[in-house]
Amino acid sequence: MENFNRLNDLYFKKLLGDKKRKNLTLSFLNGILNKDDENCFTDITFLDKDNEPLTLDGKLSKLDIRADLNDGTQVDIEVQVCPFKLMAERSLYYWSKMYSEQLEKGAEYKKLKKAIAINLLAFDYLEDEQDWHNIYNLLNVKSHNKLTDHIEIHFLELPKFTLKDMRKIRASEAWIAYFSGKYSKEELEEIAMTTPAIKEAVEFEDTFLQNKIERRAYEQREKAIRDYYSYMSAFKEEGLEQGLQEGITLGMKKANINTAINLLKLGVDVDTIVKGTGLSIQDVEALKIKIK
Incomplete structure (x- = not known):
């Protein structure tokens, strides 16, 4: 790769x-x-x-x-x-x-x-x-x-x-x-x-x-990093510090939610997903119910 x-x-x-x-x-x-x-x-x-x-x-x-x-x-x-x-x-x-x-x-x-x-x-x-x-x-x-x-x-x-x-x-x-x-x-x-x-x-x-699961988690993490720089650059140019904080937080959470959904579909257990994404157990359990 x-x-x-x-x-x-x-x-x-x-x-x-x-x-x-x-x-x-x-x-x-x-x-x-x-x-x-x-x-x-x-x-x-x-x-x-x-x-x-x-x-x-x-x-x-x-x-x-x-x-x-x-x-x-x-x-x-x-x-x-x-x-x-x-x-x-x-x-x-x-x-x-x-x-x-x-x-x-x-x-x-x-x-x-x-x-x-x-x-x-x-x-x-x-x-x-x-x-x-x-x-x-x-x-x-x-x-x-x-x-x-x-x-x-x-x-x-x-x-x-x-x-x-x-x-x-x-x-x-x-x-x-x-x-x-x-x-x-x-x-x-x-x-x-x-x-x-x-x-x-x-x-x-x-x-x-x-390993498809490991590689997918890796790619999602890399995407989160790219999103971080993208949001930071866009908001910095406009000088909106508050928007920067909110935009990055939203982007990171969205990326982690997508990662969690993909891992749930692959059958990865909830505890592993919580550690890998930073989402709460309640959030992952809710996603698990949602995709059923």
């Missing part, structure tokens, strides 16, 4: 947020975090979190994968497709929640483990940085000595990524090449020679696209 968006929230979570494919998630994390065979993460436990609703404040198709690694490290992977000026503040906010939620009331601070936030961005965000991968810690402003290694925030900007030498590719570069959509299947096959996990990802992608 040409122009397949691998950052589509439904697809991304199926690929890297499923325990059946945790080996791929570990490959992605170990690559991005520059772990070698001796100190790499060997296991991961996913913590289920619902997708956020599609709204105007930058949360369109924002995906949240929360997990614990085998040494207790906490990790949060965020995908952001819409430009958002306050990414740093939001990432710090989510990082702080992830870090603080480790302790139960009365627990000792020594039980706190490192927390890592990884932001995979489909847009340029850090104007003063040229590299596609930038890591932030808590440092002394004069000596640059690190106060603690418990905080680590990564920004991966896909537009800045260019593969320099396919023969000397690192695991992190292989994964970013895959998600960037800049490289053909033939080039990804060559990349997979050095990073086998990419071959498995491509094979899963083919299986995903051959």
